[in-house]
Structures are given as C-alpha cells and as structure tokens.
Amino acid sequence: MxxxxxxxxxxxxxxxxxxxxxxxxxxxxxxxxxxxxxxxxxxxxxxxxxxxxxxxxxxxxxxxxxxxxxxxxxxxxxxxxxxxxxxxxxxxxxxxxxxxxxxxxxxxxxxxxxxxxxxxxxxxxLDDQAETVLLGLGRGSGPRSLAGMRPHxxxxxxxxxxxxxxxxxxxxxxxxxxxxxxxxxxxxxxxxxxxxxxxxxxxEDVLAGGVAPALARTAAQLRDDTEALDTLAARVHARAKQGRELDTAVLAVEPAAVRRRVLRRWLLDSGVRELTDAHLRSVDALVSRWRGQGGVWLPGNLEARRSRGRLSLAGPEPTTRGE
CATH class of the missing domain: 3.40.50.620 (HUPs)
Incomplete structure (x- = not known):
C-alpha cells in the first residue's frame, strides 16, 4: 500500500x-x-x-x-x-x-x-506519540502521561x-x-x-530498531488500563461524593490506584489547578494514613481537610464545575 x-x-x-x-x-x-x-x-x-x-x-x-x-x-x-x-x-x-x-x-x-x-x-x-511517551517517562509523570495522546x-x-x-x-x-x-x-x-x-x-541503534512503534504500543496498552481504572473510579466517586465533600469510609477500602483517581477528579472539579503527584499523595494520606494530622495546602490557597469522616476543601470558595 x-x-x-x-x-x-x-x-x-x-x-x-x-x-x-x-x-x-x-x-x-x-x-x-x-x-x-x-x-x-x-x-x-x-x-x-x-x-x-x-x-x-x-x-x-x-x-x-x-x-x-x-x-x-x-x-x-x-x-x-x-x-x-x-x-x-x-x-x-x-x-x-x-x-x-x-x-x-x-x-x-x-x-x-x-x-x-x-x-x-x-x-x-506515531512518532509524536513515541516522543510523548518518552517525555512522560523522563518526567516521572505516571501512567496517565505514559498512555500518550488519545485518538479521540x-x-x-x-x-x-x-x-x-x-x-x-x-x-x-x-x-x-x-x-x-x-x-x-x-x-x-x-x-x-x-x-x-x-x-x-x-x-533505535542500541535496541536494533522498532522503538517508536513499541512505545506507541505501550501507550495504547496503558491507555486501555487507565480508561478501565477511570471507569471504576467514576463509580466510586459517585458513591463517595456527599455534596462537595467525600466520604472517607468509601474511599478507604479501595485500591490506591482507584482512590487517587477519585481524589484527582474531586480536586480538579473543585477548582484546584496545577495539581501535582505530591499534592495528590498528601491528600490521599488523609484517607490511607489518617492519624489526626492537619490539612493539606493546595494551589489556589485551598486546604484539603478531614473532619468527621469527610474530606472537604476550605479557603476561598472553590469554582465548581458541573454544579
């Protein structure tokens, strides 16, 4: 052809x-x-x-x-x-x-x-996809970045x-x-x-060719996994959401990969921008390693807090999408 x-x-x-x-x-x-x-x-x-x-x-x-x-x-x-x-x-x-x-x-x-x-x-x-995967790998951006660009x-x-x-x-x-x-x-x-x-x-020289297609295949495989986890996380999010808060009891029993996706969606929907992996893991600790610790400060001068088994955001009124 x-x-x-x-x-x-x-x-x-x-x-x-x-x-x-x-x-x-x-x-x-x-x-x-x-x-x-x-x-x-x-x-x-x-x-x-x-x-x-x-x-x-x-x-x-x-x-x-x-x-x-x-x-x-x-x-x-x-x-x-x-x-x-x-x-x-x-x-x-x-x-x-x-x-x-x-x-x-x-x-x-x-x-x-x-x-x-x-x-x-x-x-x-395909070459752009391979470059995107390498960039994500080098920056330690996680599976969502390594999954590359979506076809649609x-x-x-x-x-x-x-x-x-x-x-x-x-x-x-x-x-x-x-x-x-x-x-x-x-x-x-x-x-x-x-x-x-x-x-x-x-x-290509060191690995005897085929690197770009292999990276693109890796992206496609990770994209399938990521979309499956996102689907599971959406169901958990629907159960955990209580108004603008999240029920920590619902989140605590979920695997970390699902739980952090729920938290990521909640934070982004609540107006948090420039969310990093460090921010997300710190908020996750309010669920998975709760010892009565204080809140987590996030971009936009917002604070994620845990109280009475619920996660909430305090600070300037968050701009909430879809509510």
Whole structure:
C-alpha cells in the first residue's frame, strides 16, 4: 500500500468510529503531517458528504510567518479542502515558548468551533506519540502521561497515530506538494527536537530498531488500563461524593490506584489547578494514613481537610464545575 493510501485509510477508519458533524476541521501548519491529513480528510469527505475546513494558526514567532500561513491555506485548498482560514495568535504565558505556543494554538482552534462543539483533526503521528511517551517517562509523570495522546479526545481527533512521519512525507511526494519545513523542528533548544534527533535514533541503534512503534504500543496498552481504572473510579466517586465533600469510609477500602483517581477528579472539579503527584499523595494520606494530622495546602490557597469522616476543601470558595 502506498503512503498516501495508508494515510487516507487511517482517516477513513478513524472517522468511522466517531459521530461525524456536518463539518470536519483540520489543524494545518503547512508541514507534511498536517498537509497529508488535510488531503486525506478532503478525499474521504468527497465520498461521505461532509464539509471540510482547514484552520491555519499563525503564531507570529518567525519572520514571514503570515506568508507561510497563507501558503499553507492555499496548498490545502488546492488539495480539496473546501475552506481554509488563517488565525493569528499571540504567544504569551509561562512554561516556555513551546508550551505557550501550544496553549495559544489549542485555544484558537477551540474558539473556531461553533459553541465549542465539533471535531478538529490534528496531525500527530506515531512518532509524536513515541516522543510523548518518552517525555512522560523522563518526567516521572505516571501512567496517565505514559498512555500518550488519545485518538479521540473531543473535540480533538488524531487519525494518524498509527502512521509514521516518513509516511506523511512520502504521501506529500505522491501528491506533488512541497510541505513547509519549520526551522523550530531542527532547533536543539527544544526538548522534543533533541528527543527526535538524538535520543530516539540512539535507542533505535542500541535496541536494533522498532522503538517508536513499541512505545506507541505501550501507550495504547496503558491507555486501555487507565480508561478501565477511570471507569471504576467514576463509580466510586459517585458513591463517595456527599455534596462537595467525600466520604472517607468509601474511599478507604479501595485500591490506591482507584482512590487517587477519585481524589484527582474531586480536586480538579473543585477548582484546584496545577495539581501535582505530591499534592495528590498528601491528600490521599488523609484517607490511607489518617492519624489526626492537619490539612493539606493546595494551589489556589485551598486546604484539603478531614473532619468527621469527610474530606472537604476550605479557603476561598472553590469554582465548581458541573454544579
């Protein structure tokens, strides 16, 4: 099977698993991954009768970025995408330029959807998944991070997680288009670039190949396990929740992996942000190692406390979602 046919098949199979909106959006950077994805989406759309729309984000981080964005929009129009628009964003915020650009990009993509509803396809490949798993492993981020990116995490869709970067590049060759080469993708200041250009090639050499697919398979296996545990945790959460509090007797008999998922959901839903593993384990100790100790201070000047067999949050009134 040709690379172009493989990309088209991956998109068709992914779209068969989701409820299709009337319009499918594709995030386009101008690189090989997003250009191949856009063409494949347009190809499937002609056979399944849905509209296609390309969203090109101009981060304004490089000289001539507006021209690059305009050219990307023109290319995918020629490849069959019905409409293509460029959205300029301002990259500001903490976490370094990579994180700030990502935050700005995802915000703009979400805002482009009508009422936040719909589907935006992203060009993440098997190689991106492998890099994500390595990053999570190196940071000790736990199984949720090692599980990598989900194929469908509404409104985001990632049809190409089984397609390699080489395949998207070859697909563009077959289409007769020259994708944009982002100079940031060769800049060793960025962690992902060094993973891509130094770490993964070394691992491929030492382990005799197949590392990226193996990491992607590991992510898929962990994702299945994580989703199963999340399902169990949701049931426990429903039993333990007493208004804005949690019943510690319900939590105490559960395995740590389930209990901490319940606590994580409770804290996030209660407005706690920048929650770390250390925070979560300290709150868990109020259940699993209760000795009458004091509360746990959390980001946002909130305090998790235990009293009369219940966990509660004290401090500024938490912003609660869904209540």
């Amino acid at each position: 040709s690379a172009l046919a493989a990309v088209r098949l991956a998109v068709r199979e992914f779209l068969a698993t989701v409820e299709l909106p009337g319009e499918v959006c594709v995030a386009v950077s101008g690189g090989a991954d997003s250009v191949a994805l856009a063409e494949a989406t347009a190809y499937v759309a002609r056979r399944q009768s849905f509209r296609t729309r390309a969203l090109v984000i101009d981060h304004g981080l490089q000289e001539g970025s507006a021209d690059v964005a305009a050219e990307a929009a023109a290319v995918v129009r020629k490849l069959g995408v019905e409409t293509a628009e460029v959205r300029r964003v301002e990259v500001v915020g903490k976490g370094g330029p990579e994180a700030a650009a990502r935050t700005a990009r995802y915000r703009a993509l979400r805002e482009a959807l009508s009422d936040g509803e719909g589907l935006v396809l992203l060009g993440h490949t 995490d509404p409104p985001w869709g990632r049809p190409l997680l089984g397609i390699t970067r080489v395949q998207t590049q070859q697909a563009c060759v077959e289409l007769g288009v020259q994708p944009w080469q982002d100079p940031h993708n060769a800049d060793p200041r960025f962690t992902r670039v060094r993973l891509r250009s130094e770490v993964l090639p070394l691992l």
